[in-house]
Amino acid sequence: MNENRRQILEMLAAGKVTADEAEQLLVALEPDTTATAGTFTGRIPASDPSAESTVKTRAKYLRVLVEANEKGAPTTVNVRVPMQLLRAGVRLASLIPMQAHDELDKTLSRHGIPLTLSQIKPENLEELIDHLEDLSVDVDAREEKAKVRVFCE
């Protein structure tokens, strides 16, 4: 059982949401219904108005923000990549012909990346993308006057 599902059930058990609301939240957590998940972002009003709860929904975008100051001039980079695009992109690896795997493995290890492509399964890649949702990188280089943020939203 994942964290979100458990959280919803705990809210139901504590009487913070009704059974109908809990059902809607559980449906929104289903992988195939991510499009409707946006309905439930933010704070969910509970049956008890004094007790509002926040339910984390699936991240839809990977965001990269860079603010730098090159030669006194501000430079900003703002990139938003749909998580779905990352998922589709990693499937490209399955199109690499088997005969190219050995060559790629050798080249990667020569450049200090000990990776065996044939050992990477599609489910591993899916798992990797899923865990990206918890990723948050903040780099604040004061001397370089640069700030980098990588996060999912």
Add this chain to the structure above:
Amino acid sequence: MIPSFAILQVEAPHFHMPRLWLPLFLLWIPIFLISPLIFIVIFGLSTAGRISPWRAIAVFWSILCALPGTHVHVSTHDSKVLVRIL
């Protein structure tokens, strides 16, 4: 959902392009017309690479459908590039 519009804007010190809304959905008409040729090329390349052509089509279709929502914005003090896919 396949991309329907792309927004493109480029600004440089000696070059200024107004924000362009590119109707990508109009591209589907010529693509549909040359689809037999595209299929032949995909089948040829897939056979040469010893991969399933259906898998190749599925992967590229899923990438295409995942493109909407992409947003890239880079700006410096005198230049700006904006690409959005809707």
